[in-house]
Every structure is written in structure tokens, then in C-alpha cells.
Amino acid sequence: xxxxxxxxxxxxxxxxxxxxxxxTRPFYWSVRREIWENRSIYIAxxxxxxxxxxxxxxxxxxxxxxxMHMISTLDPVRRSEAMSIPFAIAAGAIMVTAFIVAVxxxxxxxxxxxxxxxxxxxxxxxxxxxxxxxxxxxxPLVILPVxxxxxxxxxxxxxxxxxxxxxxxxxxxxxxxxASFPIGKVAVVMVYTLVVFTLWHAPIWGWLMLVSGWARRAxxxxxxxxxxxxxxxxxxxxxxSYLASLISYRLTGxxxxxxxxxPTAHGSVHFxxxxxxxxxxxxxxxxxxxxxxxxxxxxxxVWQRRYRAPL
Amino acid sequence: MACIEAHGLRKAYGDTVALDGINLQVETxxxxxxxxxxxxxxxxxxxxxxxxxxxxxxxxxxGRDPWRDRDALMRDVCFIADVAVLxxxxxxxxxxxxxxxxxxxxxxxxxxxxxAKTSIKMTSQVRAxxxxxxxxxxxxxxxxxxxKLLVLDEPTLGLDILYRKEFYDTLLNDYFDHSxxxxxxxxxxxxxxxxLTDLMFINRGRVVLxxxxxxxxxxxxxxxxxxxxxxxxxxxxxxxxxxxxxxxIFLFDGVDRKRxxxxxxxxxxxxxxxxxxxIGADAAPAKGVAA
Numbered sequence: 001x002x003x004x005x006x007x008x009x010x011x012x013x014x015x016x017x018x019x020x021x022x023x024t025r026p027f028y029w030s031v032r033r034e035i036w037e038n039r040s041i042y043i044a045x046x047x048x049x050x051x052x053x054x055x056x057x058x059x060x061x062x063x064x065x066x067x068m069h070m071i072s073t074l075d076p077v078r079r080s081e082a083m084s085i086p087f088a089i090a091a092g093a094i095m096v097t098a099f100i101v102a103v104x105x106x107x108x109x110x111x112x113x114x115x116x117x118x119x120x121x122x123x124x125x126x127x128x129x130x131x132x133x134x135x136x137x138x139x140p141l142v143i144l145p146v147x148x149x150x151x152x153x154x155x156x157x158x159x160x161x162x163x164x165x166x167x168x169x170x171x172x173x174x175x176x177x178x179a180s181f182p183i184g185k186v187a188v189v190m191v192y193t194l195v196v197f198t199l200w201h202a203p204i205w206g207w208l209m210l211v212s213g214w215a216r217r218a219x220x221x222x223x224x225x226x227x228x229x230x231x232x233x234x235x236x237x238x239x240x241s242y243l244a245s246l247i248s249y250r251l252t253g254x255x256x257x258x259x260x261x262x263p264t265a266h267g268s269v270h271f272x273x274x275x276x277x278x279x280x281x282x283x284x285x286x287x288x289x290x291x292x293x294x295x296x297x298x299x300x301x302v303w304q305r306r307y308r309a310p311l
Numbered sequence: 312m313a314c315i316e317a318h319g320l321r322k323a324y325g326d327t328v329a330l331d332g333i334n335l336q337v338e339t340x341x342x343x344x345x346x347x348x349x350x351x352x353x354x355x356x357x358x359x360x361x362x363x364x365x366x367x368x369x370x371x372x373x374g375r376d377p378w379r380d381r382d383a384l385m386r387d388v389c390f391i392a393d394v395a396v397l398x399x400x401x402x403x404x405x406x407x408x409x410x411x412x413x414x415x416x417x418x419x420x421x422x423x424x425x426x427a428k429t430s431i432k433m434t435s436q437v438r439a440x441x442x443x444x445x446x447x448x449x450x451x452x453x454x455x456x457x458x459k460l461l462v463l464d465e466p467t468l469g470l471d472i473l474y475r476k477e478f479y480d481t482l483l484n485d486y487f488d489h490s491x492x493x494x495x496x497x498x499x500x501x502x503x504x505x506x507l508t509d510l511m512f513i514n515r516g517r518v519v520l521x522x523x524x525x526x527x528x529x530x531x532x533x534x535x536x537x538x539x540x541x542x543x544x545x546x547x548x549x550x551x552x553x554x555x556x557x558x559x560i561f562l563f564d565g566v567d568r569k570r571x572x573x574x575x576x577x578x579x580x581x582x583x584x585x586x587x588x589x590i591g592a593d594a595a596p597a598k599g600v601a602a
Contacts, residue, residue, distance in 0.1 A: 128381075
């Protein structure tokens with residue numbers, strides 16, 4: 001990963017000093033090549049953000065004239081909620097997109113290099129299986145969340161500016177926007193939510209990449225078929241659904257663990273800063289169990305890639 | 312120091328024995344041709360050498376154990392496994408960037424100079440290049456790497472004759488020097504014949520011939536014999552006999568050339584004929600040829 005990684009292991013026996021080793025950055029370039037190959041990593045969130053924003057703007061322009069006045073008459077909490085709905089829609093759409101892109105990326109990445117035989121090219125270069133798998137794991141764990149965050153922040157800004165223009169046009173004070181649409185707070189909630197989901201979903205990415213490296217074909221079926229079959233079996237045989245609830249906990253359980261969801265006085269579930277509960281999240285066993293499972297799955301993926309040949 | 316050294320190298324997939332305890336010694340500065348029929352174990356042997364597959368027995372490549380020490384080994388070893396392994400989505404400039412970024416012995420200027428002599432554009436995607444151009448690109452990348460061992464597994468498969476010739480000529484003229492070692496497998500033996508220094512035949516997981524090209528010329532001889540001398544020729548124990556235009560061509564192993572000259576014109580057999588003779592004899596177990 002670092003230049004040292006390359007230089008340290010230099011053979012003592014065979015390298016005359018005139019063959020100078022240049023420092024290299026295998027991890028950095030491996031991540032870059034993942035992005036070259038999978039351009040949907042940034043195109044898909046951008047496209048979705050564009051579509052959602054365009055839809056919201058067109059929708060807002062078609063609102064009845066008195067809609068804005070109705071908003072201004074709401075009590076501050078409700079108004080704040082009403083005004084953050086468009087952004088919540090955009091942010092949700094971008095996060096779901098990033099999730100879907102990650103699913104398909106993880107399922108495809110270690111299979112496609114075997115299918116198109118390019119694994120023989122990658123393996124002809126001094127990049128270890130560990131570096132390769134870590135670079136691939138970085139896509140759902142770092143690259144996609146960061147891209148989602150940037151796109152969400154940009155969307156937030158555009159919606160904010162659009163609202164700032166629209167309010168005075170409807171005879172409302174722009175200060176209303178500042179008061180009811182706390183842009184800084186929303187940004188903090190966003191970063192927190194992304195971090196929480198990324199850590200929480202880590203074992204999912206590990207599982208999908210393991211299947212991708214293992215299955216000869218139909219990675220999608222191998223990834224989702226057996227868990228589904230086991231759920232059905234459990235239901236039919238024991239009339240229980242522990243596995244199904246385990247899976248559903250792994251998908252969205254972090255919401256209950258990372259946010260204080262006790263209903264506020266007015267019964268709203270609108271997230272506010274005081275509802276972020278990082279301490280509770282940190283001490284959730286599910287987080288650490290998940291990360292340990294993810295580490296084991298990624299380790300198995302690294303080990304497995306050593307033995308992989310083209311399909 | 313031997314570049315590759317193997318003793319009792321063995322690899323089995325379940326009940327199928329792909330490599331049946333072969334011994335191998337390739338000195339630095341040699342060009343070894345590894346020739347064998349399909350399924351003979353060539354690729355298995357190369358995979359073991361490249362650390363792509365585990366094996367039993369002893370194997371040292373550049374003094375290292377290729378399976379355990381693969382990551383370090385790949386700084387000194389290059390290989391072209393097949394012409395069609397460059398990722399199709401990649402652009403030429405990206406391929407250069409990537410190899411430049413990960414390989415400590417890559418000389419980008421050299422690769423660019425080589426590509427400048429071709430019609431390959433920096434912005435082209437691999438998928439848009441012809442098979443011949445992909446090979447040129449791969450060759451440009453490989454030749455710019457200052458490696459000690461280059462392994463080529465069917466590097467010219469599916470290429471037309473012009474590209475095949477260019478491939479080996481470039482390799483020999485612009486790349487090979489006596490500090491490097493090349494191991495090549497191919498079915499088109501006539502194309503590598505003139506560049507090899509050593510030849511190895513491998514059949515059913517075993518080495519059936521292992522010789523330098525000089526020793527080969529000493530050892531094997533081919534005589535074209537008229538009908539009246541066939542009986543005499545057969546008495547000398549030919550390795551192989553074939554008919555061409557009504558005359559018989561006998562291939563002899565270790566028979567004095569002076570005696571053969573009495574039968575007809577003596578010449579050194581080409582690798583293809585030798586291959587047919589030795590591998591053909593090997594197929595019939597009773598007539599196994601000592602390596």
C-alpha cells in the first residue's frame with residue numbers, strides 16, 4: 001500500500017543496486033482502476049440527484065399559489081419538517097442508489113476479472129491479493145459513501161439556493177428559510193447517517209465480494225438465494241423467523257441503534273442533532289459483531305483470490 | 312545461479328495428475344521452449360513457476376518459492392498468459408498509468424516509444440483495438456519492465472503471421488539480453504525454433520526431452536532414404552519413420568552421422584518433426600524415450 005511495502009521486501013540475493021526500485025502506490029492505483037472500470041460509482045448517484053432535483057423543482061413550480069403561505073402559517077417545527085421533505089427525498093434517493101451500486105459492484109468485481117480473463121493481467125503485476133481486495137473493499141466502504149456525501153451536499157446546496165429564490169417570489173421572508181431549514185445541522189446528520197450505514201453494512205459487502213470471487217456464474221442467485229431459502233425453510237420447519245429478522249436487522253437495524261428514536265413531544269420522527277446517539281451506537285454489539293464478520297469475510301476473499309483462475 | 316530450478320515438481324487435480332514429478336533447470340540468459348500437446352501440463356508448470364497455483368515438490372524461481380513469495384517475485388517476473396487478457400474497458404493511457412503506478416521496474420518512456428511506432432492511440436480503449444494491436448500494447452508494457460524472467464504462454468495465439476513474426480522479432484532484438492531469461496510455450500513451434508536456446512518436450516505431466524539446441528543438433532539426425540535402403544535404415548533403430556513423396560524419412564537418436572550419410576542426405580530435424588517422433592513414441596508406452 002505504501003512505497004515502503006514495495007521497497008522493504010526487495011530481494012537481497014538477486015538485485016544488483018543498479019536496478020533501482022521506484023516507489024510505487026499499488027493501493028492508490030488499484031482504487032483508481034476500480035473507478036475507471038466502474039464508472040457507475042459516480043455516474044449513478046449524480047444521475048439520480050439530477051433527476052430528483054429536476055423533479056422537485058418542476059413540482060415546486062406547479063404548487064398552487066397559496067401552498068407557500070400555508071407553509072408560513074405552520075408552527076415552526078412542522079414548517080421545518082415540511083421544508084426538509086424535499087431534501088430528505090433527494091438524500092434518501094442518493095443513499096439508496098449508492099447502496100444498489102455497491103451491491104452490483106461487489107457482486108461483479110471478482111467475477112468479471114475471471115470472466116474476461118483480465119485476472120491474468122492483474123496477477124502478472126506486483127500487486128498482492130490483499131492490496132487488490134482491499135482496493136475493491138474500499139469502493140463500498142469509502143469511495144461510494146464519500147461520493148454519496150459530496151453529491152448529497154451539492155444537492156442540499158442547490159435545493160437551499162432554489163428555496164431561497166422561491167420564498168421571496170411568494171412573498172415570504174428568506175429568513176424563514178434559515179430558521180426552518182438548518183443546513184449545517186442537516187449536513188451533520190447526513191455525515192453521521194452515512195458513517196453509521198457504511199459500518200453497519202460492512203459484512204454485506206464482505207459476503208457479496210466473497211460470493212463474487214467464488215461463484216462461477218449467477219452471483220446474484222448465489223448471494224441472495226441461499227439466505228432466502230434458509231428463511232423459507234426456517235419458517236416452514238420451525239415456524240420461526242430468526243434468520244429473516246437477523247437479515248432485516250443487518251439492513252436497517254442501525255437506525256434504532258444509532259439514533260434516539262423515542263418520539264418527541266409532538267410525535268415527530270424528524271431527526272435532529274440531539275437524536276444522534278454515537279455513544280449508544282459505539283456500544284452496540286451488532287456493530288462490532290458485524291465488523292468482525294466483515295473482516296473474516298474479506299480475509300476469506302483475499303485467501304480465495306490466490307486460488308482463482310479465469311473461468 | 313539458475314533462474315528456475317525444480318525437483319520432483321508435482322501437481323494433481325483430484326485423480327488427474329497434471330505434473331508428474333518433473334525436474335527442470337533453466338539457467339539465466341536462456342530462452343526455453345516448453346512444447347507439448349494439449350493437456351500435457353505446460354500451463355500447470357508455468358502456473359507453478361508464476362506462483363499462480365500451489366504444487367508439491369521443490370521449486371525455486373530466482374531463488375524464491377513462487378507460491379509463498381509470489382508478491383515479491385512478481386517484481387522480477389513478467390508474463391503474458393494469453394493475448395486476450397488486457398481488460399477491454401481500459402484505455403491505453405490508463406494501462407500505462409496503472410503499470411507505471413504499481414510496477415517499480417516500469418519505464419514509461421520506453422513503453423511510449425514502442426507504442427509510438429505502432430498505430431495505437433493513447434485514448435483508444437482496448438476493446439477498440441484489433442487482436443494484433445492488443446498484443447503490441449501488451450508487448451509494449453512488458454518490454455518496458457526490467458524483469459529477469461519473462462514467461463510467455465501461447466503469446467501469439469490467434470494472431471496473423473505478420474504480428475506473430477513481429478512479436479518474436481521485437482522480443483529478440485529489443486528485449487532479450489543475457490541477463491534475462493525467457494520461457495515460452497506455443498503450438499507454433501516453427502516460429503520459435505530459431506530463437507530458442509533450449510528445448511523441453513512435456514507429455515502427460517512428464518518431461519520427455521530436455522536439451523539445449525546445440526546438443527539437439529548433435530543428437531538427432533534425419534535421413535531421407537530411397538526404397539532400396541529402407542531395410543538397412545530400419546536396422547539402425549530409427550526413432551520415427553515417415554513417408555514423403557514415396558521416399559522414407561527416418562529420424563535417428565544418437566546414431567553416428569557418418570553411418571547415416573551412407574544411407575542418404577543427413578540433416579537436422581526441425582522441432583515439429585522431432586515433436587511428432589518423440590511425443591508419438593511416448594504415446595506408445597513400450598517405446599518411451601528417455602529424457
